[in-house]
Amino acid sequence: MTPAPPHLPWLTRGAIDLARLTAAVATVEHGAICTFLGTARRTSEGREVNLLRYEAYPEMAEKELAAIVAEAEQRFAGARVAVQHRLGDCPLGEASVAVVAAAPHRVAAFAACRHVIDAIKERAPIWKQEQFRDGAAWVGDPASYEPGARPPAAD
Amino acid sequence: MTPAPPHLPWLTRGAIDLARLTAAVATVEHGAICTFLGTARRTSEGREVNLLRYEAYPEMAEKELAAIVAEAEQRFAGARVAVQHRLGDCPLGEASVAVVAAAPHRVAAFAACRHVIDAIKERAPIWKQEQFRDGAAWVGDPASYEPGARPPAAD
Amino acid sequence: MAATTHSHRILLFAGVAQRAGAREWRVDVAAGSTVAELREELARRHPWLRELPVAFAVNQALAAPTTRLAAGDELALLPPVSGG
Amino acid sequence: MAATTHSHRILLFAGVAQRAGAREWRVDVAAGSTVAELREELARRHPWLRELPVAFAVNQALAAPTTRLAAGDELALLPPVSGG
Numbered sequence: 001m002t003p004a005p006p007h008l009p010w011l012t013r014g015a016i017d018l019a020r021l022t023a024a025v026a027t028v029e030h031g032a033i034c035t036f037l038g039t040a041r042r043t044s045e046g047r048e049v050n051l052l053r054y055e056a057y058p059e060m061a062e063k064e065l066a067a068i069v070a071e072a073e074q075r076f077a078g079a080r081v082a083v084q085h086r087l088g089d090c091p092l093g094e095a096s097v098a099v100v101a102a103a104p105h106r107v108a109a110f111a112a113c114r115h116v117i118d119a120i121k122e123r124a125p126i127w128k129q130e131q132f133r134d135g136a137a138w139v140g141d142p143a144s145y146e147p148g149a150r151p152p153a154a155d
Numbered sequence: 156m157t158p159a160p161p162h163l164p165w166l167t168r169g170a171i172d173l174a175r176l177t178a179a180v181a182t183v184e185h186g187a188i189c190t191f192l193g194t195a196r197r198t199s200e201g202r203e204v205n206l207l208r209y210e211a212y213p214e215m216a217e218k219e220l221a222a223i224v225a226e227a228e229q230r231f232a233g234a235r236v237a238v239q240h241r242l243g244d245c246p247l248g249e250a251s252v253a254v255v256a257a258a259p260h261r262v263a264a265f266a267a268c269r270h271v272i273d274a275i276k277e278r279a280p281i282w283k284q285e286q287f288r289d290g291a292a293w294v295g296d297p298a299s300y301e302p303g304a305r306p307p308a309a310d
Numbered sequence: 311m312a313a314t315t316h317s318h319r320i321l322l323f324a325g326v327a328q329r330a331g332a333r334e335w336r337v338d339v340a341a342g343s344t345v346a347e348l349r350e351e352l353a354r355r356h357p358w359l360r361e362l363p364v365a366f367a368v369n370q371a372l373a374a375p376t377t378r379l380a381a382g383d384e385l386a387l388l389p390p391v392s393g394g
Numbered sequence: 395m396a397a398t399t400h401s402h403r404i405l406l407f408a409g410v411a412q413r414a415g416a417r418e419w420r421v422d423v424a425a426g427s428t429v430a431e432l433r434e435e436l437a438r439r440h441p442w443l444r445e446l447p448v449a450f451a452v453n454q455a456l457a458a459p460t461t462r463l464a465a466g467d468e469l470a471l472l473p474p475v476s477g478g
Contacts, residue, residue: 028248029197039188055323057386060367093182113189117394125388128394251478280477
């Protein structure tokens with residue numbers, strides 16, 4: 001048995017360190033590592049995005065991410081999973097979420113990685129705001145569009 | 156349109172640089188990056204492996220990898236894929252193959268990545284030798300087992 | 311005997327916080343009230359809530375409409391999630 | 395008229411190279427021979443080839459048994475692949 005991975009924060013305000021996440025789960029008994037990065041896209045439904053901003057209910061999001069990972073590790077034989085989600089401002093091209101699934105073989109690595117990102121998008125209490133040149137909107141909540149809202153200076 | 160990715164070698168004798176592969180395909184129009192790393196496992200069918208050694212028919216392997224990538228980019232909308240396979244000695248825990256698939260959305264990124272690694276394992280003229288304490292064997296060719304064969308010094 | 315009431319903090323997020331212009335609300339609810347009753351009470355005060363498919367969390371877990379609220383419960387209003 | 399023959403290099407890899415103790419073979423084949431005929435000729439000289447499900451590549455592409463060999467073709471014997 002390999003020791004439990006060192007605890008990494010589920011939520012982070014800075015850039016995601018993929019190498020650190022990978023090191024937290026990969027061992028010499030894992031022949032397969034499947035990684036998913038969600039990155040900030042410039043175009044959303046034809047509109048140009050300047051920046052994404054993420055907000056969470058942090059205590060609940062941490063519990064939910066831990067539950068999703070535990071579920072995947074139980075369901076997919078030998079899989080170990082690391083996850084990190086970014087909060088606050090996420091510049092274009094940078095990762096807002098990373099999932100790393102290590103497993104003895106590739107089928108389980110792909111399945112665990114896919115399960116975790118799907119579950120995060122479905123269940124984790126995290127919200128994405130798209131910042132446009134002339135306003136901002138919470139994704140999935142189009143009535144939230146605020147014309148004139150501009151991204152404030154980075155914190 | 157984004158420019159074509161700079162050419163990276165399909166085959167490499169040193170460690171695989173995942174960040175470089177990712178940079179070669181990811182753009183701000185890609186919201187999803189799915190990566191697969193095949194890594195050298197310590198245990199193979201109950202036997203302890205010291206080292207993997209890879210050999211290829213290099214000219215044909217390069218053509219085959221390019222064809223597999225072109226196929227995936229055509230089949231999965233908006234996907235761009237980078238691949239690198241290691242040759243020579245691959246120490247335990249290090250990556251022998253990396254596939255990076257960037258796409259506008261996650262379904263295509265996962266599908267392209269999975270397609271490419273499956274096709275590599277099925278079609279690329281590349282061979283893996285497992286080096287044990289007391290011999291070595293080419294995977295899929297058990298009659299090739301050579302007792303007494305030991306890993307020579309790294310080249 | 312007069313009905314007992316509890317005072318609750320309700321955490322607000324994303325588009326809900328934006329519309330509310332606040333990060334939390336305080337409400338008093340009668341002891342033994344359900345999540346459905348709380349939702350109705352909030353919607354009476356903030357009619358725009360009816361347009362949004364919000365969920366409720368009680369003590370950091372999704373709660374069913376039939377869940378009964380107890381003193382000290384941490385409540386939250388969750389608009390449709392969009393992480394990832 | 396005497397049959398023309400071509401001289402071919404055949405590249406060997408992995409377990410095949412190991413058994414052959416060589417990285418390539420040279421063979422003369424009659425003009426117009428097929429891959430199946432070449433395989434039969436090689437198996438006559440190296441009976442262990444019959445135990446291995448080897449494939450043939452002609453000019454760096456997998457070749458069918460019916461493929462005809464031409465002068466200058468680059469040939470290779472491919473044992474079962476195991477990359478990844």
